[in-house]
Structure formats: C-alpha cells, structure tokens
Amino acid sequence: MNQRVTVIGGGVVGLATAYALVRDGWQVDLVEARDSLASATSFANGGQLSYRYVAPLADAGVPWQALGWLLQGDSPLRLRVRLDPAQWRWLAAFVMACRTSVNRRNAAQLLSLALESQAALQRWREQEGLDDFAWRRNGKLVAFRTQRAFDHGCRHLLDPDSQRTLDAAELRGLDPALADAPFVGGVFTPGEEVADCHRFCLRLAERLEASGQCRLLLGRPVTRLIAHDDQVLALEMGNERLEVQRLVLSAGHRSAGLALPGLNLPVYPLKGYSLTAPIGAAHRAPEVSITDYERKIVYARLEDQLRVAAMVDIVGYDEAVDAGRLASMRRLARETLPEAADYGQAVEWAGMRPATPTGVPIIGATRYRNLWLNLGHGALGFTLACGSGERLAKLLR
Ligand SMILES: Cc1cc2nc3c(=O)[nH]c(=O)nc-3n(C[C@H](O)[C@H](O)[C@H](O)COP(=O)(O)OP(=O)(O)OC[C@H]3O[C@@H](n4cnc5c(N)ncnc54)[C@H](O)[C@@H]3O)c2cc1C
Numbered sequence: 001m002n003q004r005v006t007v008i009g010g011g012v013v014g015l016a017t018a019y020a021l022v023r024d025g026w027q028v029d030l031v032e033a034r035d036s037l038a039s040a041t042s043f044a045n046g047g048q049l050s051y052r053y054v055a056p057l058a059d060a061g062v063p064w065q066a067l068g069w070l071l072q073g074d075s076p077l078r079l080r081v082r083l084d085p086a087q088w089r090w091l092a093a094f095v096m097a098c099r100t101s102v103n104r105r106n107a108a109q110l111l112s113l114a115l116e117s118q119a120a121l122q123r124w125r126e127q128e129g130l131d132d133f134a135w136r137r138n139g140k141l142v143a144f145r146t147q148r149a150f151d152h153g154c155r156h157l158l159d160p161d162s163q164r165t166l167d168a169a170e171l172r173g174l175d176p177a178l179a180d181a182p183f184v185g186g187v188f189t190p191g192e193e194v195a196d197c198h199r200f201c202l203r204l205a206e207r208l209e210a211s212g213q214c215r216l217l218l219g220r221p222v223t224r225l226i227a228h229d230d231q232v233l234a235l236e237m238g239n240e241r242l243e244v245q246r247l248v249l250s251a252g253h254r255s256a257g258l259a260l261p262g263l264n265l266p267v268y269p270l271k272g273y274s275l276t277a278p279i280g281a282a283h284r285a286p287e288v289s290i291t292d293y294e295r296k297i298v299y300a301r302l303e304d305q306l307r308v309a310a311m312v313d314i315v316g317y318d319e320a321v322d323a324g325r326l327a328s329m330r331r332l333a334r335e336t337l338p339e340a341a342d343y344g345q346a347v348e349w350a351g352m353r354p355a356t357p358t359g360v361p362i363i364g365a366t367r368y369r370n371l372w373l374n375l376g377h378g379a380l381g382f383t384l385a386c387g388s389g390e391r392l393a394k395l396l397r
Contacts, residue, residue: 005246005396006031006235008222008258009375012042012197012382014250015204016389017374018214019124021248022207024393028214031235031242033221033254038201041252041381044274044349046309047300048289049193049383050140051118052158054110056359057312057379058097074328076296080315086256087316090268093357106358110380113361117387118193124386130207133199134302140192140289141166141174143183149293150185157187164188177286181337194289194300197382217242222251225371227260232371248372248392253317253354255375262367267376269352271313273326275333276349277306277341285340295332299340306341308333312353321350353378363391372396 005021007014010032018028034040069075081087097106124130144150154165167185171178174188208214224236225247235242249255253269279285285306290299297310310329313322326348334343355378356362362376374392377384 003027003245004029005248006242006244007248007250008235009250009252009255010034010037010201010205010216010218011040011250011252012038012201012385013252013374013377013388014248015201015208016385017248017250017392018208018389019204020386020389020393021396022211022213024397026213026396028208029217029242030208030214031217031220031222031237033219035219037205037216037218038198041351041353042197042201043351044276044307044347045197045351045382046274046298047134047194047196047302047307047382048140048298049118049121049195050289050380051114051192051383052111052189053140053142053192053291054114054380054383055107056097056103056110057355058094058106058357058359059103060098060100062098063095074332076311078311078313078315078325080313082316084316086268087314090266090357091314093266097358102358106360109360110384113384113387113391114380116390117384120386120390128207130203133195133203135193135195135200137191137193138288138301139188139190140291141171141186141188142291142293143171143178143181143186145182145184145292145294147184153187153293154185159189162189162191164190175286175288177284177337177340182335188288192289194302195382196302200382222258225258225260227368230367230369232260232368244370246370246372246396248374250374252375253352255354255373260368260371265362265373265375266356267354267362268314269317270355270378271311271315271319271350271352272309272379273311273321273329274307274309274349274351275326275329275343275346277308277343277346279304279306279341283339283341286337292336295336297329297332297336299333299337308346317352319350319352321348354381355379361388363388365395
C-alpha cells in the first residue's frame with residue numbers, strides 16, 4: 001500500500017492516530033499549527049490513564065451541584081456566560097446528556113474504548129518497545145473526605161472484583177504518604193496507570209519519523225478545508241495548499257473551526273489547570289494516583305515530579321493562565337498533601353479540554369467520503385488516545 005493519509009493535529013490523539021496508521025502501512029502527513037508537537041492540551045495534563053473511571057461529567061444531579069459550585073469561592077467549576085451560541089448550544093446539550101439513562105449508555109461506550117486503549121498501549125509498550133514516558137501501573141485511589149461520600153463510593157464500585165475499599169488506617173498502609181491526609185477512606189483500583197502525556201507524544205513522534213512513512217509538518221495552521229461535493233480536496237495553510245487523498249481531523253478544541261457544511265462538531269473548550277512540582281529527597285509524595293473526590297483535584301507522581309490537576313472553566317476560547325485559579329489550587333494541594341512536593345517551585349499550566357456535551361469522543365466517517373474525525377476526547381484524551389487511534393485506523397482498512 002502506498003497511499004497517503006493527512007492528519008490535522010499533533011496532540012496525543014493526532015499522534016496516536018498517525019502511529020496506528022503507520023503500523024497499518026499508510027504514508028502519513030501530520031499537520032500541526034504550532035512549532036512543536038503536543039504543546040497544546042496534551043502538554044501537562046493530569047497524567048492519569050484512568051481506564052475504569054470514565055463516567056461522563058454529564059450525570060443526573062450535576063446541573064444542581066454545578067449551581068452550588070458557581071456560588072463557592074474555590075469551586076472546581078467556573079462559568080462565564082458569553083454571547084456565543086456555540087456555548088449555549090453546548091450547555092443545553094450537556095443538560096440533556098445528564099439524564100441517567102443517557103449517562104449509563106455513554107459511560108458504557110467510554111469504558112469499552114478505555115479498555116481497548118489500555119490493551120493497545122500495552123501492545124505498543126511490550127511488543128514495540130515504546131518506553132521512556134514515565135509510565136507506571138501504580139493504581140488509583142479515589143479518596144473521600146466525608147463518611148457519607150465514602151459510603152456512597154463503597155456502594156457504587158465499578159469493578160468489585162478488582163477494587164478494594166480502604167478505611168483511614170488502611171489508606172496509611174496502602175501509601176505512607178497518606179499518613180496525615182484528611183481522608184476518611186477510599187476506593188483503590190490497582191490496574192490504573194500513570195504516565196507523562198507530553199513525553200509519550202514525543203516518543204510517538206520519534207517512532208513516526210524513524211518509520212520513514214510519516215512527514216511531520218509543523219508550524220502550519222490549517223485555515224480552511226477545501227471541498228467539492230462529497231470530497232475534501234485540499235488544506236489551505238495561509239498561502240500554502242496541500243492536496244489530500246484521505247484526511248483525519250484531530251485538532252482538539254479547535255476542530256469546530258474547521259467544520260465543513262453539513263458537519264456538526266459539538267466540541268467546546270473546558271479549561272483546566274495543572275501544577276508540576278518537583279519532589280525532593282525530603283518530600284513524601286504518594287506513589288498511587290489520587291483523586292480528591294470532594295474537591296475534584298487529581299494528584300499523580302511522574303518520576304521526580306508531582307502533577308496536580310483540577311478545575312473546569314467554561315470561559316470560551318480564552319487560553320490564559322488564571323493566576324487566581326492556580327493560587328487556590330496550590331493552597332488546596334498544600335492543605336491536603338503538604339509534604340508531597342515543593343509547591344513553591346511548581347510550574348503552572350492551563351489547557352483546553354476538547355469536550356463534547358456527552359463526554360463521548362467523535363470517532364468515525366463523515367458525509368465527505370475521504371474525511372474522518374477523531375476528536376472531542378474531553379477530560380480523557382490521554383486515557384483514550386491509543387484505542388481511538390486504532391479504531392480510526394481500522395475504519396480506513
Ligand atoms: C487540566 C487538565 C487535566 C487533564 N488530565 C487528564 C488526565 O489525567 N488523563 C487524561 O486521559 N486526559 C486528561 N486531560 C485531557 C487530555 O489532556 C485531552 O483530552 C487531550 O490532550 C486532547 O488531545 P487532542 O490531541 O485531542 O488535543 P490537543 O492536545 O489540543 O491537540 C490538538 C492539536 O491540534 C493543533 N491544531 C488545532 N487547530 C489546528 C489547525 N487549524 N491546524 C493545524 N493544527 C491545529 C493544536 O495546535 C494541537 O497541537 C486533561 C486535560 C486538562 C486540561
């Protein structure tokens with residue numbers, strides 16, 4: 001086979017797609033707007049490969065809980081209503097997706113994609129020797145501050161055969177770094193993994209370059225797709241034009257800006273933040289990944305760094321790092337795990353989750369016969385990338 005596929009977007013989803021396509025024998029052009037790969041949302045995310053915790057954000061009770069959060073100071077959620085019909089449409093569709101039956105259906109779809117992803121990453125690591133991206137199967141602890149929330153967590157185990165419920169004393173046994181943490185208990189899932197998404201992307205890019213089957217075209221913002229009837233003919237990148245045979249759109253939260261007539265791309269940015277704090281010899285950082293259930297903050301150890309990630313800001317396309325939001329995250333992290341890392345030296349980051357209202361990514365063909373979509377992975381793009389890439393590649397066989 002000597003046929004070419006063009007992929008727009010050099011984040012974890014575009015790179016995993018390119019990797020799966022190259023494995024299938026395709027020639028790939030990967031077009032990225034920025035001068036470096038994985039420097040948008042895939043740069044400093046939470047690092048959690050959270051295969052069993054994939055339930056969509058849209059769930060029964062969430063709209064009411066969200067109203068409460070909006071009135072709270074250090075709230076995990078912030079909403080700035082804009083004169084933007086795309087934002088209103090997205091919010092309305094989100095509310096519709098909060099029905100229990102819809103949530104359950106979407107959660108099941110996400111779980112099956114997540115387990116495919118875990119298997120794909122395992123193959124890529126073990127059979128193809130992909131490594132050096134701080135990967136570990138360290139397990140994930142969802143930790144609760146109140147007995148009520150803990151009891152609820154214990155009653156709703158996702159996978160009772162593998163998950164363990166632990167009281168406060170048992171948490172200390174699990175990880176001594178939790179000795180003084182303010183949790184009454186937790187649910188531990190041993191099979192969950194952690195890794196550095198940016199480093200993973202760079203390893204994929206090295207493999208792609210070494211394959212001789214992939215051109216990485218950096219610093220090329222696609223301004224328009226040129227189509228005729230039911231076929232995409234070319235990409236316009238400023239004055240440059242690139243003819244395409246087959247095209248995959250994986251441009252994260254910017255994907256909707258490249259939609260063609262008749263394509264509905266309900267992807268909207270949900271901004272989040274992370275801190276990456278160095279772990280010194282005197283620190284006591286947890287080895288397990290932690291989700292602080294009530295505060296919606298995640299902690300993951302990536303070798304000698306602690307990655308803390310949180311917050312959902314629905315504020316349009318404003319990518320600015322909000323100093324106030326990061327200061328409150330830093331304060332909450334210090335309160336919870338004061339000795340885990342040097343928070344004073346933490347590097348701050350903001351990223352835009354490419355979210356669909358349902359939480360389910362859009363992977364598949366379109367009414368244009370040579371255009372496929374792989375986008376809208378929201379809060380789970382790292383977790384779902386390998387399986388999504390393989391699914392997309394299968395569609396092109
Ligand atoms: C705070 C935070 C914490 C998170 N934690 C986790 C986690 O623990 N686990 C997890 O699984 N996920 C997590 N996520 C989600 C995950 O980071 C994203 O889902 C994932 O990075 C999305 O990847 P992507 O490739 O779709 O988008 P991106 O990484 O944004 O890549 C899209 C690329 O397309 C390029 N592009 C856009 N427009 C154009 C154009 N017109 N022309 C050419 N190129 C273009 C962009 O420059 C970009 O490089 C988190 C996200 C945030 C914000």
